Amino acid sequence: PKNSWYKYLLYGFFFISTLEANSTPQLNITADKLIKLSQKNNTTLLIAEGKVHVKYKNFLLEAEKVIYNGTHVIALGKVRFERGNSTQIFANKIISTVNQTDIVAWEPYGYIEPYYFKAQSLNKKGEIFTAIKGCFSECEDYQAQICAQKAQYNRTSGIVSALGVKLLIENKTLFYLPKYQIVTKRKTGFLSPKLGIDSYGGFVYQQPFYS
Secondary structure (H helix, E strand, O other): OOOOHHHHHHHHHHHHHHOOOOOOOOEEEEOOEEEEEEEEOOEEEEEEEEEEEEEEOOEEEEEEEEEEOOOEEEEEEEEEEEEOOOEEEEEEEEEEEOOOOEEEEEOOEEEEOOEEEEOOEEEEEOOEEEEEEEEEEOOOOOOEEEEEEEEEEEOOOOEEEEEEEEEEEOOEEEEEEEEEEEEOOOOOEEOOOEEEEOOOOOEEEEOOEEO
């Protein structure tokens, strides 16, 4: 018989048993097709295909194929990762722990508040984000953007460090810096710059100084 959505919703409830306690938030997995489902020696393995949806707390993931092993979710093909209203990532492949402490994304693009971004790869380990060959902009159309060979953001300290940095306006390089560092959290000094195009088509650069 043809697989149905409600059937795999029940499989999602089955995986609650792999989490720690009844009070633990539920992990739900739904899909068009179940390829494999097993649980042996406290190890869970699920492989699902076709409009796969994974939901846990405020974390939502959609993909063409998902592999779940009890601790990690591997998503393949037209992946969309969403967390509340602050994060939306599209990618070819994403590997994430269920609690999202560690995430790796290949060919990602999307929005992580307050910036739009695109990169060759994005890695989140704890509170440290690392982007390889990435570009970032406050403009959805990337008319003004900062690109770097490697950029790292520490959300705890608020420090952004980058190597091989270029400022591009309408895809034209305005300046280049071999190394760049900025503190995004408020303390005495320059805060992160704001880039954009004004209503007349001119370039706008603003960098507030907090004292």
